[in-house]
Amino acid sequence: MHRYSEPLQIDEVNLPKPKGEEVIIKVGAAGVCHSDIHFMHGEWQKTLPVKLPLTVGHETAGYVEEVGESVKGLAKGDVVAVFGGWGCGVCINCKGGDEQLCMHARWPGLSQFDGGYAEYMHIPSYRFLIRANGMDPKMLAPLTDAGLTPYRAVKKIRRMLNPGSYTLLFGVGGLGCYAIQYLKLMSPTNVIAVVRNEGKARLAREMGADHVINSKTEDVISAIRKITENRGVDVSLDIVASRDTLDVGFASLGKKGTLVLVGLMGETLNVPIMQSVINEHKVIGSLWGNYNELAEVIALARKQKLKTPINQFNLMEVNKATETLANGKIDGRAILVP
Amino acid sequence: MHRYSEPLQIDEVNLPKPKGEEVIIKVGAAGVCHSDIHFMHGEWQKTLPVKLPLTVGHETAGYVEEVGESVKGLAKGDVVAVFGGWGCGVCINCKGGDEQLCMHARWPGLSQFDGGYAEYMHIPSYRFLIRANGMDPKMLAPLTDAGLTPYRAVKKIRRMLNPGSYTLLFGVGGLGCYAIQYLKLMSPTNVIAVVRNEGKARLAREMGADHVINSKTEDVISAIRKITENRGVDVSLDIVASRDTLDVGFASLGKKGTLVLVGLMGETLNVPIMQSVINEHKVIGSLWGNYNELAEVIALARKQKLKTPINQFNLMEVNKATETLANGKIDGRAILVP
């Protein structure tokens, strides 16, 4: 990435020798994420300012190629997932286990650190890798963001997901497919997925949704009222977060209902004060996931056979992959394979 | 109260004989609350529709006068605080301990049940009374709402209030005075109170605030930045909840910061999506308090000598009391004494 809003360019770059805790991995697969598109179009220049050129890609898995002299527990050839929420390791959030919320974050492919759209990737510390021998990097890469982000969101609300509860889900794409599966694997909640076409409706049902509402053909709020017998939902998990989904999501909350913000499409959520106090509503933001949560996602994938619909592209076709995604033509997750 | 927006009228009414679990209390004191003003002006006709006439007053303490045959643990003359969040006793929130969030709430003085602006009050069940012999009803009455509401809010955020944390407080009135005291009694957090004049500033300091910002003479946001060394606050506890306080409160949140909605002045809070997700902000509404929380407030008052600034009016002066409050001329809490 040499300039915002221009096609990415394939360059030859030197591979540094890893020192200390550093590791060089051979990329097995790199996920292509909506965040990459936002980032490449310069939409986040203020929030995440960087100097170009830079290698994009924050969703990576591969094989250990070479390790620094202080690296422990990893050897050449080991399959690894790259935990991308690189933190300083000392601030209150890093020390508290949430490195992705580091006060001095330095995410690969989204900050001055080169990411995974490459043949090799330089990792500043083995503490950002999770060994996963026996797993396929192509399955593993999407877990590090598309799989991890909804997992953290679901864990935040898990204790509300009792038998008889309802969870409303907006967004049945790369993240949403995992979200439905987690909700069903981790709780007995009834999942209501809101979609915009029949393809997505089918996908939602396949992933385990109990109810599917097509917002093109049904009035979402009255459909929810009917399903919940006027009680409203316990949680609205919004992976889209557009003006529309937020308003519908908030209006659908029952007493003590919680809205979880995961998506980044809209700019503002309007919270009506009186209604929020009278019903003790909550709104909570959820960011990516931490290292242990990624380890749990991988444990789940290893055992429970999480379904991950994948669209594979060759690394050389990177611009085609990002375009296809930007045009909404990807079902599931796009990955680049060098 | 015979008509919305007209002065209250003193009527003679019959006192029913209590049956079953019912209790008649002789009112010792009844607090006058901003909610009563909103209610009497008909602002809440949609949220809380009632048939008039009705006796106002949801903040009451007094003496047991007569009990029904199934009442247990209470005798004539006992001092009692009236827990006002009357619930059905069977719905999920009542059974879960939060009767004030009952699905079929029937709050005295705010629904079809007569309240405490009277000489006697009819209580449908002894389960809504807390015995507090040895305490003065004049001190007790304000605890049942002005004292209870910020207590619940503080309990909701208590686990975030660690040494080194900052809590921003808007509203140093009837509720806010208690809020500061709870924050200091229940945690080592640093309290930053925002006020609009020197009288309130003095009051805030008396109650225990560590820092006081006068929004008339200082830029609140930069004052907060300076106090917190740019970290932002951990909690913004908003007892006003006007457009202004909400915007400043949200903008002042540090990473993982939480905004608690208690006040009802404004209509809408604007939550910026990107900022909320990146920082994992939370917004939580807090409604009144439950029975056990009221018992805890009373235990605190009994032991710790909570300071309660009181303005006493005779029941006959009820219209003068409500006017004075509406004009912002009450410091602390106004109470009516029959």
Added chain:
Amino acid sequence: MHRYSEPLQIDEVNLPKPKGEEVIIKVGAAGVCHSDIHFMHGEWQKTLPVKLPLTVGHETAGYVEEVGESVKGLAKGDVVAVFGGWGCGVCINCKGGDEQLCMHARWPGLSQFDGGYAEYMHIPSYRFLIRANGMDPKMLAPLTDAGLTPYRAVKKIRRMLNPGSYTLLFGVGGLGCYAIQYLKLMSPTNVIAVVRNEGKARLAREMGADHVINSKTEDVISAIRKITENRGVDVSLDIVASRDTLDVGFASLGKKGTLVLVGLMGETLNVPIMQSVINEHKVIGSLWGNYNELAEVIALARKQKLKTPINQFNLMEVNKATETLANGKIDGRAILVP
């Protein structure tokens, strides 16, 4: 029950007219519980002293027969489950939602209140009934204790049951069958059931256990080490709580591991101090369940088709039923049907 350790006797008794909140139900089914056996043999005379005669039975479901004048939401013929943890409704635990932990508990069939081994049962308040029209009382009765008790235990530990975690379960009987199902329905934990014969092993697998250890043929501790790759289990859920199961359960805990006491077979658990501090072990007791938890269990049964293996006896065969249970010859739950 006229005398401890003697056969129960069928008597004709008068049916009182329900007043106020009272309800008379026609018993549809009454579960026979190990607790009844302990109680009938006088083993609990100190903990639960009663005057005889008394009707035993604390696990009941049936049909509303007649209601007092203050009863709300119930009509003749409604199917109801009897929540047995009758509380005073005012103490800190009742008001906090845990009536089964009431400071002044009065459990039917285990205190001075007559239980469900009868054709009709007198319920002191409709607040102890859960309407469940459309469900069969024979399925419903066992849920009120055998189904409810392990449910509460599982909820207490649910947040520890992450992907990759291990839960050890002792006791695959009336309660244990439900426990396995809850663990699998509410979490992705790996369940290791310990049994003493092949019949129970089969049952455990049918219910969903991931691993089954037969303590007659295997060394339990080394089997657990192998399964958990020396990490130990996250939770030991002990529905037996004999000296043996407790010692093995404690020794199998990994770091931060928790032992949950549900069973009542043993007298004492020995907690090694150094090991408990160094590993931050926890021991928690779990008692029956509360009203909302019973409602959740019923919601689960209604939707998820919980498997409930049942052994049906006629009410007249009550002594045969209790004997068969005492001899360990019941698979699943024994119920009495009038």
Added chain:
Amino acid sequence: MHRYSEPLQIDEVNLPKPKGEEVIIKVGAAGVCHSDIHFMHGEWQKTLPVKLPLTVGHETAGYVEEVGESVKGLAKGDVVAVFGGWGCGVCINCKGGDEQLCMHARWPGLSQFDGGYAEYMHIPSYRFLIRANGMDPKMLAPLTDAGLTPYRAVKKIRRMLNPGSYTLLFGVGGLGCYAIQYLKLMSPTNVIAVVRNEGKARLAREMGADHVINSKTEDVISAIRKITENRGVDVSLDIVASRDTLDVGFASLGKKGTLVLVGLMGETLNVPIMQSVINEHKVIGSLWGNYNELAEVIALARKQKLKTPINQFNLMEVNKATETLANGKIDGRAILVP
């Protein structure tokens, strides 16, 4: 320390040059702990096996002397507290924020890493240091264990410490003095301290205990019954954990009461099954504290003027210091100053 149970010996050793993340500190003060005595007498050879010689001391503060090339945020002369729960940084507990519970712990002065009974100390990573410029290392050193350990214990139970609650405390020594102060600074609980002489009674009152029971002159259990009006205590915080204190502590628990194990004097706690289930008692072990907790303790010390009674010895008098402590002749905390 050259041999178990022999006096410590002062040796000249070489000071390595710090590399990478390493730091050399000039010791300002080193606390002398009961754990050091246990360790030096070889009582923990099984739990914590080491090769001798070794420098003892896990409670250290001082000044940065020299830093490796990758160290961030520290410069020569900075005052630092040494967080002693050195972990691997990668296991589930380290990544979850509890490094002191690391699966591969390597505590200085208690494992193969040299501790703080020295003029200089080698720290393997700046991530184990907390900068505290402006504070005195003599005050700071005791905070890293005597101050930290009860802090974590208090945080674990904080949400139970509501107004009207009672907390029983055993052990008013180095740790107990802090425990009382935390309980009062962080909650409105009523503290009942149990002591064995008048000197300790005075100390307990000075630190803020609401009630003090002298076990030499009073029957502890009946004294507690009287204070709590037969309700029992909510928490028993046991910093001694001898057979006696444990039995009394457990017997004093009210419904839902929790016993916290911090001390290591006894071998076994006997938990009566029936009582624990019926009352839902809990027993929880608490180990040292984590990095953020230490930062909180330091924040508290900085602001709230925590009282720390100190007994100062010169480093050359190390054997005198350990002897005096072993003989129970230290009030507060003994520290060594080079």
